[in-house]
Amino acid sequence: MIIDLPNTTTSKVNSKLVHVREQGGATTLGRVLTLVIVTDDGERTEEAIDAANDASREHPCRVIVVARGAKRAAARLDAQIRVGGDAGASEVVVLRLYGALADEGASCVIPLLLPDAPVVAWWPFEAPAKPAEDPVGRLAQRRITDSATDKNPIKALEVRQRYYTDGDTDLAWTRLTLWRAVLAASLDLPPHEKVTGAAVTGEGDSPSTDLLAGWLAATLRVPVKRIKATDGEGIISVVLERKSGPIELTRPDGRVGTLTQPGQPARRVALQRREVRDCLTEELRRLDPDEIYEDTLKGLGKIVRSRASARTRPDPERTADVAAQAPTLSAARAAQVAKAKKTEGGAAQEAGATPAAKADPKPKADAKAEGKAPRKAATTRPRTRAAAAK
Known part of the structure; x- marks a missing residue:
């Protein structure tokens, strides 16, 4: 169920939450924390709300979305309450702030916080340089950022390192x-x-x-x-x-x-x-x-x-x-394989070709074509002409 409250106040939003709780009964109770999402108003806001709804199935909570709108517009607060199937296991309050109210997210969040429950702040996209000193960050015990969604992720991570405070964390770290x-x-x-x-x-x-x-x-x-x-x-x-x-x-x-x-x-x-x-x-x-x-x-x-x-x-x-x-090939086995390859290579060389030093200068195929048997090289020089004629 989605309830729209255009041009309203936080007091009216709180009263409407109490009314919805009375109608819903015990199913709207049992919240363990308040999750405050700080982002700019736009299409990506719904992505953050969907992620929070899925997380609320393990951690029932009240989700307050501070969606900052155009600062040049007239000061106005448009609220939306989501319960039941549109809010997972939580109740979602979307606050769209315009004009001068765009920078007053913490003031609008305080009346809607659950009593005696921890507060977690989450910047799903661009985050302040010092989350612990941000007005919303001061209200939270835990402050979650995501360097991967920043325009310059590595520079954003360096900023997190420089201004780290106990309670800070980053979803880029959680992915590890x-x-x-x-x-x-x-x-x-x-x-x-x-x-x-x-x-x-x-x-x-x-x-x-x-x-x-x-x-x-x-x-x-x-x-x-x-x-x-x-x-x-x-x-x-x-x-x-x-x-x-x-x-x-x-x-x-x-x-x-x-x-x-x-x-x-x-x-x-x-x-x-x-x-x-x-x-x-x-x-x-x-x-x-x-x-x-x-x-x-x-x-x-x-x-x-x-x-x-x-x-x-x-x-x-x-x-x-x-x-x-690696488990089966030992050093000794590797040496045997190398030796066997070397032996096979030498045998193949001897069987396939005669060394150049012992080769006949005229190929045998040419000798047969002329009708003559290949001559053997003379090992001794004849001493006389008679011996040569014989």
Whole structure:
């Protein structure tokens, strides 16, 4: 059910919410938090609302959308209340602010906050440089941004690093959960050796690739290269160097990854790019500061950036073949194979052609054509003419 309240006030909106709750009964209760979405009024606003509705099925909440409209218009507040099937497991309040009210989102949100419930602020697109000092950010215990949707994702990530405050997080970081889990699990397999270096290859403007490199630098405390890929989207591959050989995790198609390491068969891993609703759902599971994300931001200053060469990206088929042969092909067996190939090559050479030093200067085919047998080379010089005539 959708209820439109044009040119209204927050007091009327709150009264209408109470009326809807009385009509709906207990189904409108049980909210665990208030999610405030701050964005500009436009088509993308509905994308953010849909993601919040999906996340509310795990975290029932009240969703307040602050959609900032044209600042040159007359000061006006148009509200919309969505409940039931149009709001997932939550109740959605959309506040469209125009004119002078466009910059007063926090004042319009305060009367609608759930009492004694935590507040989470989410900027699904462009976010302020200092979310913790934003008027809406001051009301929240957790502040969620998304560097990937910014006009300059890498620069936006640098701003997050500079102005980080406890409670900040970014969906570009949340998209790494599967990558981090696979890489951590691969180090639990033998041989248990120390990682001596790492390289992360990905799209040039992928903030998730930078964060993954920063996480490896902060966690493993080893040199990490951040390589800019010439093609592909998002994260392409990760290589962890060890004494016995590298661990390689590649995802060239953006859906399925391949994990290869010495002495183990190649493994296919589901690494499909995560949807916004899944990342938002994960972030709403915690309200305390993310210390690992903080350390990762610090690790961004330790990575070394370089451009990809022609051989930077590993071939998935080649790495899979090498990994499949590694458990069965020993060094001794490899030597035997090389020796056998060498022997076969020598035999083929002897059977196919006579060495040039022993070859007859005139081909046998020509000798037969003239009706003469091929002459053998004289080994001794005759001493007399009689001997020569005989």
